[in-house]
Amino acid sequence: MNWQIQQILRRRRGAETGAIPAGCGGALSVCLVYPNHYAVAMSSLGFQTVYKLFNDQPDLVCERAFLPDRDELDAYLKSGDTLVSLENERPLSDFDLVAFSISFEPDFVNIPRILKLARIPSCAADRTGADPLVIAGGAAFLINPEPAAEFFDLIAFGEGEALIPPLAALCVQHVAASREMLLQELGRLAGSYLPAAGHDTAVQRITAPAAAPPACSVLLTDETEFGNMFLVEVSRGCPRGCRFCAAGFVYQPFRQQPLELLKAAVLEGLQHRKTIGLVGAAVSDHRSIEALCNFIVEQDGSPSLSSLRVDRLTPHMLELLAKSGHRTISLAPEGGSQRMRDLIRKNLTADQILDAAEAVARAGILNLRLYFIIGLPGENDQDLEELVKLTAAIKERVVEQARRHKRLGEITLSVNPFIPKPFTPLQWAGMCPLEELKRKVAWLEKRIRPLANLRLKVEDLHGCVLQALLSRGGRELTPLLLQMAEGLNLRKAAKLCGIDVEACVTRIYAPDEKLVWEVAPVADRERLLTEYQAAMKQLPEEQTP
Ligand code: SF4
Structure with a gap:
């Protein structure tokens, strides 16, 4: 592989903590893709949470890939190399599953760019048994999956905590099955949408279990906007219902993490960063927000609210x-x-x-x-x-x-x-x-x-x-x-x-x-x-x- 690409990947790996160790393997290989640059992805708590959720599943290893930066892209185009994962520099086309996590609609444009660089056909209809299964989930799909639907074999509707464990278990169980059979099985899961089959009946949205712990930073690096922070999700959704705002309607119901769990997450975070970034659409509506900020300051930390x-x-x-x-x-x-x-x-x-x-x-x-x-x-x-x-x-x-x-x-x-x-x-x-x-x-x-x-x-x-x-x-x-x-x-x-x-x-x-x-x-x-x-x-x- 081109030395310049290798150098960039090596530098990124060297500058971050929390990734799976190089050389890890499992029955099922997953490459989690963020359809934007590394620096953008690493400030996404949703992306980090999905990475952790996949790697928490037995017999599965999840690596990451991103839209290459300008100089990296030039190196890919000049060398003709195929897009590889960050952790083990493995071509995306070698994985069993390529999973996109998409938060923002404008990133839809980057999906075919990434698939082309990875030498995977952009449209699901053109893929064969030799290609990985390409699936997607994330906030952008809760809003409208249709413009990008034809790029995917399957779209998962809902929150990762509830979707990923059964999906991963089924993929591990049927790792040797044909593409058609695996898709048939996956299509039966709640929250699954098979774009090729259309949508005559409404797909169900899956919500995280009530006891899901707060999502926190898993990967830390300075090469990102919130690099100086440890992120903690204090709540999901918003109770206000402003009429223009998707966050208030798409993530329902409004859920607040218990103060004790948040304090534990803060203590963990303060071992890595002095600033704790409190994440949520309605952070200041959390019933214990003042007590939480107090606690952070008492521990010599600094709370940050968007x-x-x-x-x-x-x-x-x-x-x-x-x-x-x-x-x-x-x-x-x-x-x-x-x-x-x-x-x-x-x-x-x-x-x-x-x-x-x-x-x-x-x-x-x-x-x-x-x-x-x-x-x-x-x-x-x-x-x-x-x-x-x-x-x-x-x-x-x-x-x-x-x-x-x-x-x-x-x-x-x-x-x-x-x-x-x-x-x-x-x-x-x-x-x-x-x-x-x-x-x-x-x-x-x-x-x-x-x-x-x-x-x-x-x-x-x-x-x-x-x-x-x-x-x-x-x-x-x-x-x-x-x-x-x-x-x-x-x-x-x-x-x-x-x-x-x-x-x-x-x-x-x-x-x-x-x-x-x-x-x-x-x-x-x-x-x-x-x-x-x-x-x-x-x-x-x-x-x-
Ligand atoms: S997140 Fe903000 S804009 Fe959206 S519903 Fe809540 S208060 Fe309104």
Whole structure:
């Protein structure tokens, strides 16, 4: 194999801890693939958890592979080498099972790229008994598996803790069986979806057993964004049900880990890292979050929370975060105007947001990151005007506190366009057209730029359109993904495949339509619809669909 690839793999192995020892073997060989670069994968607690779950099964060894970085990819292409696993540098095509763990829809584009590098046919229909079984699971499939469905022999719907043990046991038991027979057996498991067979009947979503311990970092390396942290999952799902947010509807019910188990995980983590990254969609909603942060600080550690609910901030919590070195706190008002916050059911008033920002600054944390969504259904310039006013008022409160602390901070406005996500109440709504989004962004830039200490950060709009397309599309997108994997951009690939991207992402669905992503429906479609109708009631009659 090319020496440059070997060097990269050797360096990665040398810089990480927690991987299975080289040379390990078992009856069944699994290669777990993250369809993005190593540095991205290693910050994914979900990916790490699946790695551990596979390796905890008897008679099985699981290795890992990733989308190669630029220089690594060049080396693969120049040498003609086939993609290999990190642990034992084994070609992916030699494994019994190649399992993709996919969290984000835009990574669908990388699936055929990886399979091509691994010399495994991209589409399941083209594989033979000589190829490994290619399966997939992960959050992106809980939202919509269809655009990528044809790449896989099997898709597993649900949470790894419940899916992997029976799946692995069956694969070990039938390791010598033909591909067809193994697939037939696997297809009988709860949560299994065989894309080749279609989906006449709904597939069941599988939830982790109630007693599953908290997921924690298994692999530690500095070559990743959260390299300085030991990650601990404190809760799964979210009880709030904001109408745009998949996390609140796809992972149900809301589950909180017991404090005692979390403390044990923290003690383990502090042996490796000083900072404990608390993971979950609704970390600050955990019933014992303050006690947990207290415990971490008492142990000389530092808790890190990705974002805090505006209405869950307490002076003590902020004091703890300030004491443990937090310089920035993220708050997510999401809606700039009360009308938009009510539409998405954020349940926050401007006063609550202002008080929270002031409390954060009073605690000495003077950098704020504020998350807003633009392009929500029915949004107009008056809503944007209110977003700017709210931001200016937040800034005033923060500056007042900054004077007391004799330090200046910075406020970052992180603006994301609304993407109608499957299995949320706003799944029936359409995305705002790209040109209109560009106009809104330009309008905001003009208004925000003159304000000192305010920074506007806008998510890449074209990337968001791709995400929306892959969230809402069906199997007609398979050829488009194949073209993009060959290097075409979205516009060119869509033109070649005859796909009207704008029409797909902006389309408003009728409530009685069968939606392409309803392969494994969430429990309560009626509830989603009631919430959608309640959201639309916030709009004037001429704007309701
Ligand atoms: S936006 Fe946040 S609070 Fe709302 S449902 Fe999603 S995770 Fe929960």
